[in-house]
Amino acid sequence: MPDDNDTLLDVRDLKTHFFTDEGVVKAVDGVNLSLKRGQTLCVVGESGCGKSVTARSILRIVPAPGRIVSGEISFRGRHGDRIDLARMNPRGRDIRNIRGREISMIFQEPMSSLSPVHTIGSQLMEAILLHLPVSKGEARKRAVSLLDLVGIPRASEQLDAYSFELSGGMRQRAMIAIALACEPQLLIADEPTTALDVTTQANILDLIRELQEDSGMSVLFITHDLSVVAEIADEVVVMYLGRDVESGDVDTIFHNPKHPYTRALLQSIPRYDSLAGERLYSLKGTVPHPFSRPAGCPFHPRCDDVIAGQCNTNDPQRYSISAGHSVRCLLYAAEENRSVVDTPA
Amino acid sequence: MDFEINPPSESSRPLLEVRNLHMRFPIKRGMFRRTVGFVKAVNDVSFSIRLGETLSLVGESGCGKTTTGRCIVRVYSPSAGSIQYQADEGESVDLAQLDSRALRPYRRQIRMIFQDPFSSLNPRLPILQIVGESLKVHGIASGSELEDRVALLLERVGLRPEYIRRYPHAFSGGERQRIGIARALALNPKLIVADEAVSALDVSVQAQILNLMQDLQEEFNLTYLFIAHDLSVVEHISHRVAVMYVGKIVELASTDALFSKPLHPYTEALLSAVPKPDPRLRNSGARIRLEGEVADPSNPPSGCYFHPRCPYAQDRCRHEEPAAREIRHDHWVACHFAEELELRGFEAIGSSPRMGQAR
Numbered sequence: 001m002p003d004d005n006d007t008l009l010d011v012r013d014l015k016t017h018f019f020t021d022e023g024v025v026k027a028v029d030g031v032n033l034s035l036k037r038g039q040t041l042c043v044v045g046e047s048g049c050g051k052s053v054t055a056r057s058i059l060r061i062v063p064a065p066g067r068i069v070s071g072e073i074s075f076r077g078r079h080g081d082r083i084d085l086a087r088m089n090p091r092g093r094d095i096r097n098i099r100g101r102e103i104s105m106i107f108q109e110p111m112s113s114l115s116p117v118h119t120i121g122s123q124l125m126e127a128i129l130l131h132l133p134v135s136k137g138e139a140r141k142r143a144v145s146l147l148d149l150v151g152i153p154r155a156s157e158q159l160d161a162y163s164f165e166l167s168g169g170m171r172q173r174a175m176i177a178i179a180l181a182c183e184p185q186l187l188i189a190d191e192p193t194t195a196l197d198v199t200t201q202a203n204i205l206d207l208i209r210e211l212q213e214d215s216g217m218s219v220l221f222i223t224h225d226l227s228v229v230a231e232i233a234d235e236v237v238v239m240y241l242g243r244d245v246e247s248g249d250v251d252t253i254f255h256n257p258k259h260p261y262t263r264a265l266l267q268s269i270p271r272y273d274s275l276a277g278e279r280l281y282s283l284k285g286t287v288p289h290p291f292s293r294p295a296g297c298p299f300h301p302r303c304d305d306v307i308a309g310q311c312n313t314n315d316p317q318r319y320s321i322s323a324g325h326s327v328r329c330l331l332y333a334a335e336e337n338r339s340v341v342d343t344p345a
Numbered sequence: 346m347d348f349e350i351n352p353p354s355e356s357s358r359p360l361l362e363v364r365n366l367h368m369r370f371p372i373k374r375g376m377f378r379r380t381v382g383f384v385k386a387v388n389d390v391s392f393s394i395r396l397g398e399t400l401s402l403v404g405e406s407g408c409g410k411t412t413t414g415r416c417i418v419r420v421y422s423p424s425a426g427s428i429q430y431q432a433d434e435g436e437s438v439d440l441a442q443l444d445s446r447a448l449r450p451y452r453r454q455i456r457m458i459f460q461d462p463f464s465s466l467n468p469r470l471p472i473l474q475i476v477g478e479s480l481k482v483h484g485i486a487s488g489s490e491l492e493d494r495v496a497l498l499l500e501r502v503g504l505r506p507e508y509i510r511r512y513p514h515a516f517s518g519g520e521r522q523r524i525g526i527a528r529a530l531a532l533n534p535k536l537i538v539a540d541e542a543v544s545a546l547d548v549s550v551q552a553q554i555l556n557l558m559q560d561l562q563e564e565f566n567l568t569y570l571f572i573a574h575d576l577s578v579v580e581h582i583s584h585r586v587a588v589m590y591v592g593k594i595v596e597l598a599s600t601d602a603l604f605s606k607p608l609h610p611y612t613e614a615l616l617s618a619v620p621k622p623d624p625r626l627r628n629s630g631a632r633i634r635l636e637g638e639v640a641d642p643s644n645p646p647s648g649c650y651f652h653p654r655c656p657y658a659q660d661r662c663r664h665e666e667p668a669a670r671e672i673r674h675d676h677w678v679a680c681h682f683a684e685e686l687e688l689r690g691f692e693a694i695g696s697s698p699r700m701g702q703a704r
Contacts, residue, residue: 046548047518047547170638197405197406198574198615198620199614199615199618199635202634203634226622227619228620230622230623230626233624254622265549268551268552269622270577270578271577279559280552280581281552282552282553286517286520287517
């Protein structure tokens with residue numbers, strides 16, 4: 001396991017299952033990711049692939065009846081100590097000192113994640129007063145400068161505004177201000193631009209990038225939009241049915257993708273240089289219901305390169321293609337000198 | 346504003362011709378609900394759709410694209426303007442003037458597909474009734490004949506006919522959107538208004554639905570009014586594109602012309618904001634950052650509605666509203682300086698290797 005000082009977050013073989021009355025939903029079933037300081041890691045996948053549950057597992061805010069079954073979430077704290085978030089009591093004092101202070105999160109729908117009955121200012125100051133030893137007056141000053149930082153005009157007036165008085169883009173900026181209130185080391189952004197128009201989305205992505213350059217924080221960015229990934233990611237993890245099917249740096253993922261699923265996703269984006277009337281590549285079938293996960297490789301029923309007799313029985317491990325590029329696919333198991341990325345049992 | 350695009354060479358007559366369409370919603374205040382103003386959701390919009398083509402309406406939320414679509418299917422009664430529809434018998438009718446009884450025959454020919462496949466299907470009805478309802482209402486089929494027709498429709502949109510008695514909850518988002526398409530197809534329509542029909546879908550499912558819509562267009566010579574905000578989808582599916590801003594069409598052109606040589610600063614800004622699906626093209630052109638917010642349609646700015654956010658705005662833009670002009674053949678734009686400005690279109694990215702195919 002990489003224990004260099006650069007790695008801020010290292011998730012190993014994370015499994016988060018939901019124990020419902022109808023059965024167990026393996027929402028996250030073996031995810032590995034590693035995020036360096038100052039970098040942006042994008043987790044990309046279609047709805048139901050477990051990307052949001054992965055993010056929530058890190059902050060330990062997985063709703064019941066879900067819980068982390070196994071795995072390790074190693075996080076390097078402010079004082080250089082390594083802590084395993086997966087072992088923490090989700091209601092305990094320790095994790096609450098991390099939430100909002102060391103790791104913050106912004107969500108897709110700023111309207112439903114901001115309180116409609118508190119002003120933007122009071123929500124911002126709440127976060128500051130909870131974690132930092134400052135007076136109310138200082139907290140207010142800090143709140144104004146935060147709103148200023150995220151580009152909200154007339155910051156001192158907007159402190160007393162309610163969330164419904166702001167436009168979608170401004171609300172998302174206010175959310176980011178709250179998330180940044182205590183200068184976290186890690187910002188988890190769960191589809192923060194999905195509900196926004198393209199022009200607003202471009203502004204928010206620029207904002208996140210600028211803030212990151214200034215503060216050196218790391219960003220874990222959850223999205224389904226591959227174009228957004230191309231825009232902001234350093235590293236990418238592609239997920240399918242709770243698994244990390246492929247991970248690598250952004251250029252490798254877009255220009256040398258190995259997993260059939262990654263390739264299919266990339267080919268189904270409408271491209272500007274496509275010929276008129278050209279058909280898009282489309283994956284056959286749909287994502288299976290979580291109760292009927294296919295045996296073997298979960299992607300094999302939809303895969304064009306399926307190896308009969310193997311993919312439907314053997315569960316692929318993570319095979320290393322090159323440094324930092326690994327793929328879970330049996331197509332790459334047979335090739336010589338292929339080392340298996342070790343995963344603790 | 347007049348977006349009459351109807352050169353005799355392209356097609357004899359358009360299927361639908363919208364002229365000076367207005368849709369105002371009153372703002373009511375106080376105890377007696379007095380009308381204190383109007384939201385001009387659609388403000389003097391004109392365009393035409395030719396038989397068999399796909400025209401897209403694009404713009405940011407609140408620009409009036411959905412309201413325009415709903416006026417055409419007559420969910421709303423337009424405040425002013427005309428919607429000339431070319432009926433079967435060669436005569437043309439103004440849909441804006443018809444009452445609900447007179448509209449009935451045309452409701453069969455103009456159908457709608459909605460954005461959210463979860464809220465647009467009644468959860469208490471089986472697929473047979475959802476898809477077959479319109480056939481029944483219009484007295485076209487009933488009983489076992491109805492079942493056969495619905496089964497055929499399901500098959501055509503790529504669903505198993507055995508699903509006919511299932512309820513919507515048993516289907517995924519993409520399958521529900523197929524059901525919505527089958528429902529729209531049931532009465533052999535000529536024009537389909539697709540309001541953000543693929544926006545809620547995952548990219549792989551989106552590709553399936555876009556392909557299906559293109560196949561159906563070829564097979565049945567359908568005409569689409571495609572309302573969307575995702576410009577890469579619009580580029581893929583449309584023949585012509587109209588860009589809307591605060592209730593007005595600011596630019597209308599063929600897809601190629603609009604994406605490669607936009608003439609309106611707003612179009613340029615929209616195009617530059619679209620993230621490109623290739624990390625090597627990151628920062629490949631300075632993005633145009635629009636300052637401020639979309640104007641309030643109940644209290645729009647003077648002159649050109651876009652001038653407070655326009656990087657090229659001059660004094661004239663503040664006072665004089667630009668009229669729509671045909672600057673190039675079939676390329677209409679409402680901007681005073683369209684001839685002078687050198688605007689950037691989408692960079693040609695055809696040179697980069699096609700992604701996803703290398704192994």
